[in-house]
Amino acid sequence: MIMILSEFENKSDEEVTKLVLQDQKYFLILVKRYQDKLYRYISRISNFNEQEKEDILQDVFVKVYVNLNSFNPDLKFSSWIYRITRNEVINNFRKYQRRPQIARIDPEDDFMSRIRSGLDLEKEIDVKIDAGHLREILGKINNKYKEVLVLKFLEEKDYKEISDILKIPMGTVATYISRGKKELKKKIEKYEKFR
Amino acid sequence: MKNLDEQILGKIKDLKPKAKWKFLVKNYFVWSLAILFLIFASFACALFLYLLINNDWEYYKIIAGSFWDFWITSFPHIWLVFTIAFLMLSYFNFKHTEKGYKFSKRHIISLAVVIIFFLAFVFCSFGLGKVIDAINLDQSKVFNQRKVIWLNPEKGFLAGEIVKEDEYNLELIDFEGKFWIINIEEAHMTPYREEGVKILGTKIEDDVFKAREVQPWSRIFLFEKDFLK
Numbered sequence: 001m002i003m004i005l006s007e008f009e010n011k012s013d014e015e016v017t018k019l020v021l022q023d024q025k026y027f028l029i030l031v032k033r034y035q036d037k038l039y040r041y042i043s044r045i046s047n048f049n050e051q052e053k054e055d056i057l058q059d060v061f062v063k064v065y066v067n068l069n070s071f072n073p074d075l076k077f078s079s080w081i082y083r084i085t086r087n088e089v090i091n092n093f094r095k096y097q098r099r100p101q102i103a104r105i106d107p108e109d110d111f112m113s114r115i116r117s118g119l120d121l122e123k124e125i126d127v128k129i130d131a132g133h134l135r136e137i138l139g140k141i142n143n144k145y146k147e148v149l150v151l152k153f154l155e156e157k158d159y160k161e162i163s164d165i166l167k168i169p170m171g172t173v174a175t176y177i178s179r180g181k182k183e184l185k186k187k188i189e190k191y192e193k194f195r
Numbered sequence: 196m197k198n199l200d201e202q203i204l205g206k207i208k209d210l211k212p213k214a215k216w217k218f219l220v221k222n223y224f225v226w227s228l229a230i231l232f233l234i235f236a237s238f239a240c241a242l243f244l245y246l247l248i249n250n251d252w253e254y255y256k257i258i259a260g261s262f263w264d265f266w267i268t269s270f271p272h273i274w275l276v277f278t279i280a281f282l283m284l285s286y287f288n289f290k291h292t293e294k295g296y297k298f299s300k301r302h303i304i305s306l307a308v309v310i311i312f313f314l315a316f317v318f319c320s321f322g323l324g325k326v327i328d329a330i331n332l333d334q335s336k337v338f339n340q341r342k343v344i345w346l347n348p349e350k351g352f353l354a355g356e357i358v359k360e361d362e363y364n365l366e367l368i369d370f371e372g373k374f375w376i377i378n379i380e381e382a383h384m385t386p387y388r389e390e391g392v393k394i395l396g397t398k399i400e401d402d403v404f405k406a407r408e409v410q411p412w413s414r415i416f417l418f419e420k421d422f423l424k
Contacts, residue, residue: 020212021212024204024207024208027203027204027207028200028204031199031200031203031204032200035199035200054199057199058199058202058203058206061203061206061207062203062206062207062210065207065210065212066207066210066211066212066213067212067213067218068212069212069213069214069215069217069218070213070215070218072293163296163297167296168296169296169297169298169299170297171299172299
């Protein structure tokens with residue numbers, strides 16, 4: 001059966017999940033909507049190779065489908081699928097005995113301009129750090145702060161979404177973002193000094 | 196990511212979403228454990244409060260010599276440990292409920308402590324604390340040090356239930372089940388209730404004890420009197 005995806009453009013994720021429960025074919029809509037975003041997210045929080053990342057992504061979608069009835073509509077679907085993705089990445093860290101790290105920051109991510117306004121760095125230092133150095137700096141930050149910074153400044157999630165993805169209270173999200181920014185600022189300043 | 200969507204659809208082709216009731220059962224199960232452990236913590240806290248309130252602080256010198264030794268000997272540590280352990284188990288289960296992560300550790304623990312003290316207060320008022328006095332002497336060494344202290348006639352401590360009394364003597368069955376005649380001619384008597392007395396005095400014979408002081412075994416817990424009417 002051929003499905004014209006554009007017909008479902010106006011449907012929310014939550015509405016699509018209801019359709020999927022009636023007919024499996026609608027799952028393709030969710031896959032199309034999320035496969036690129038999640039692949040990028042996996043790349044940002046891990047250093048798995050291409051094949052491993054694709055395997056993880058496949059497992060994520062299988063888990064999403066199998067557990068679709070556990071999706072709580074009080075939550076945003078995107079928060080729920082990001083949470084599953086993060087858990088799957090962590091499971092794979094254990095499986096491959098690797099440590100979490102920031103693996104990819106694309107120049108087009110515009111991460112620096114987003115975080116620069118967040119850090120209020122413009123006046124203090126002229127930050128001209130390439131993606132490689134930024135990756136190195138981020139790699140030195142405590143992992144729990146790194147996770148929220150990625151979600152906030154790369155995935156552009158709000159506090160509520162980050163809270164739902166990481167399953168931590170919103171107050172803790174705010175604390176981690178604040179501490180993460182301070183730590184990042186300190187590391188960038190140090191980098192500027194010794195450059 | 197060539198044909199990833201096709202591969203995914205291929206993988207789920209023969210699968211079906213798990214039934215909703217399975218998730219509901221799991222969530223109710225976790226909630227039930229959280230509540231159950233909270234009640235256990237309240238039971239443990241009720242026993243802790245009962246033993247603490249009824250501890251014989253006024254006799255610490257006679258019983259142990261110094262306040263510190265008395266504290267070590269008689270403080271109901273084990274029930275405090277049980278209370279904290281059940282509180283942590285309840286917290287752990289609550290955190291694993293569907294929305295448990297939204298609340299901070301400080302808020303959950305604070306609320307749980309308030310509930311535990313409230314329930315412990317209610318349980319104590321219904322006389323729950325007294326169940327701890329029903330356990331045998333061997334177990335008392337761990338769970339009720341106070342009972343061990345007062346079942347020591349050689350050192351002048353005796354406790355039990357009065358079965359008969361007259362102007363000069365009491366007939367008492369101690370908490371180990373041994374029969375005693377208690378001479379009260381020179382004793383200072385404090386009004387006592389049915390559940391028992393503690394007696395300071397001297398052992399005269401194998402089953403005769405001369406009392407110096409007779410006091411109720413436990414204090415009335417707040418509204419207990421009203422509940423017990």
